[in-house]
Amino acid sequence: MRTTFPTSVSAADMTAAAQDYAQRGWTVAETANGLSLITDADVSGIEVTGELAGEVRRFLRANNLSGPVIEIPGAERREIHLVTGVQKAAMALAALREAGATVYTDGAGIPLPPTQLSAGSACWGVSPAEARWVPPVVAISAAVRAATTSHQAKLTIAC
Template identity: 70%
Template sequence: MPTTFASSVAEAVADTVQDCRRRGWTVAETVNGVCLITDEQISAIELTGTLAATVRRFLRANNLSGPVIEIPGAQRREIHLVVGAAKAAMAIGALREVGAIVHTGGASIPLPPTRLSAGSACWGVSPAEARWVPPVVAIAAAVRAAETGRKPHVSGMAC
């Protein structure tokens, strides 16, 4: 009888499921791969464009990076996994004001590898590489710093 081997996709999906469950995260397996189900333990903040790039640089420079999913497309799109959403209503409101999408309360987030093909989501920073999962307020602070850096500064006015 010939030996059969699981496909690399099946192995990657199984590894992702096992890793997430070990972390206490709720996951669901779908035909396209594994989805993280947000709950009181884990949420996600989705950022796009230059804001996503600036926030990523801020987090990296301040040693605050956590797990980040990169979604391919015409515009940069990243999903930062976070904790502490239940106690961060003001931070979540501020994030939404600048156009961030906040995934909480049962939202489904596709986890890499959703499909191992060109153009599929991938980990920018995997949970295994991240030293922690940052709180929502850390992402909000990075967004605030990014937004402050874009605004023109008035350096003194004569009255």
């Protein structure tokens, strides 16, 4: 089930959402556009786009590894997967960056629902309440690796 927020977000809704996020132990800042997660040692984000985003989501779901996912509106599919364990995953982070993923860590801000962006509202693809956990970054790295390996194998077979 997808959690969406109306295009007009009240101050009470923002306060309730900020309190919910704070109860999860997340550092949240209120910006002109809404709420942002401030990444730290406990929670970071990995953004994947386009076809890769869909394949990563399918891999995670098939392997029961799904965690909170923020969908960012726009012409191209954009998803930010919230993750843990980035402090001990330098190789996984390097592989993700090499595959084209954007890594949000060390104080970077991630827009959280309800947040107003130029193209619309960020929404939860998988809300924190629906997710059984916040997965380690190596799970997202494995999903990206599986998706890119699968894509390369398809290209090789087709030739």
